[in-house]
Amino acid sequence: MTSKPDRSGPDPRPGPRLARSQPARGSGPDPRLPRSQPGGNPSLAPRIPLAEAQPAMFGYLAAIFLGPLIPLVLYMIGRRRSAFRRFHAAMALNLSLTGLLYALCCLILCGLLLLDSLTVALVVTIPVALVVWLTVLKYLIRGIGAANRGERYEVPAWICAQIAKP
Secondary structure, three states, X not given: XXXXXXXXXXXXXXXXXXXXXXXXXXXXXOOOOOOOXXXXXXXXXXXXXXXXXXXXXXXXXXXXXXXXXXXXXXXXXXXXXXXXXXXXXXXXXXXXXXXXHHHHHHHHHHHHHHOOOHHHHHHHHHHHHHHHHHHHHHHHHHHHHHHHHOOOOOOOOOOOOOOOOO
């Protein structure tokens, strides 16, 4: 029978001692911490002041209720002031413009299906428009949370066309 070595004494391994909650150097990012984007660690990012985060959050919130008008104004005003503001204003503007393009596509689909029957047009178009709207709303809400935390949030390219450059 072999006995396990006693770990109560000093550690015989050379090098710095780390607390249990810290990963060893060179082992990559800690999997227990949330990541905002590949290779990013939000806990190591510098904190964004609230004066920078509020306009970014307002851009997403205004895009939910007012469409692309307010994000466009914020993009035009803040594009030279701060990269953080410019990025989030561009994302909100891109999402709201893409949502409008999807709505236009749903109207065209509805018009084409109206040539056949009103019932078919409504049965097909309303669920499609609802799914598209809820998907865009989900990413706008995620953008609000990321702006509040001072992080960048990349919207997937399949849902959002890049119209304004971040």
